[in-house]
Amino acid sequence: MPTRQAALRSPALRCEAVLAAWSSRAASSQASSSTGADKDAAAAARPDTDAAAASGSAAAAAGGAPPAHPLLQRILRTDLAAEEAAAALYRGQQLVLGRRPDLASFQQREEAHAAELRRLAPQHRARPSLLGPALRAGFWALGAAAAVAPRPLGAAVVAGLQDALTDLCNEQLRTLREQGLAEAAPQVRQTVRAMRDEARDVEGAPPVPDVLALQRINELSAPEALAAAVKLGARAVLDLAGRV
Numbered sequence: 001m002p003t004r005q006a007a008l009r010s011p012a013l014r015c016e017a018v019l020a021a022w023s024s025r026a027a028s029s030q031a032s033s034s035t036g037a038d039k040d041a042a043a044a045a046r047p048d049t050d051a052a053a054a055s056g057s058a059a060a061a062a063g064g065a066p067p068a069h070p071l072l073q074r075i076l077r078t079d080l081a082a083e084e085a086a087a088a089l090y091r092g093q094q095l096v097l098g099r100r101p102d103l104a105s106f107q108q109r110e111e112a113h114a115a116e117l118r119r120l121a122p123q124h125r126a127r128p129s130l131l132g133p134a135l136r137a138g139f140w141a142l143g144a145a146a147a148v149a150p151r152p153l154g155a156a157v158v159a160g161l162q163d164a165l166t167d168l169c170n171e172q173l174r175t176l177r178e179q180g181l182a183e184a185a186p187q188v189r190q191t192v193r194a195m196r197d198e199a200r201d202v203e204g205a206p207p208v209p210d211v212l213a214l215q216r217i218n219e220l221s222a223p224e225a226l227a228a229a230v231k232l233g234a235r236a237v238l239d240l241a242g243r244v
Contacts, residue, residue: 072185073126075172076117078242079195081129082165083114085139085238089161092143093154106200113195120187129241138237142230151204156223159205160230167231168238169196 090107094100121128129135139161146154172192176182182189206223208231217225 068125069181069185071175071179071181072124072188074242075176075188075192076121076124076126077129078168078238079172079192080114080117080121081132081135081241082168082238083110083117083195084132085135086110086161086165087114088136088140089143089146089158092140092145093147093158096144096147102203109198113191113198116191116194120191124185124188130244131237131241135237135241152206152223153226155202155205156208156227157230159202159208160227161234162200162202163208163227164231164234164238166196166200168235169193 087107087110090103090110094103094107097103120126142157142161146157148154149157169192173182173189173196176185176189176192206221206227208227209220209224210228213220213224213228217228220228
């Protein structure tokens with residue numbers, strides 16, 4: 001009898017064991033499926049989160065950067081090339097004439113304007129002119145040549161350059177007003193105005209005729225004709241420097 005009961009009990013135990021194993025496998029499969037679904041959902045949500053973060057960073061960066069206006073960039077590029085060239089001209093003169101207080105003062109003023117323009121340029125994402133090195137070398141040579149020339153001719157060279165700078169600044173201020181940028185970029189306007197108002201009287205220099213006066217060049221004295229020619233050439237190269 002005990003043997004018969006054990007034999008009857010054995011199939012029941014085996015069934016219970018099988019059912020327990022099936023239950024365990026089902027629970028494990030369900031847990032694994034749930035975990036995989038959670039991972040898939042997290043992975044699907046991550047791109048949206050990353051995109052939102054990138055968009056927010058870009059918006060913040062754009063909100064903090066000043067607007068880059070092509071006209072302001074050209075003005076800063078032109079004026080920086082002009083001021084550096086003018087400072088180089090005075091260095092060329094002093095190479096021949098020695099360090100004179102008046103020439104050293106003119107050079108320091110031009111370098112101060114150039115330093116202010118270099119400070120403003122990154123704010124408006126304005127790069128230096130590609131002609132900057134050539135202009136500095138050319139005006140340095142022009143200053144040395146003016147120093148060895150007869151005094152009226154040397155003064156005419158410097159006066160022509162300074163008159164070109166004054167006219168350039170006046171045109172830039174007028175353009176800023178016409179384009180509505182005078183109030184939008186007050187530091188640029190103030191810097192251009194300070195350049196225009198700089199005292200640039202050259203001792204012994206003749207009056208600089210208008211460029212149109214070159215059409216009647218036979219009526220001009222040699223210093224006047226030279227001053228007008230220098231003014232015309234300086235305006236041409238500075239306008240080009242603002243574009244490249």
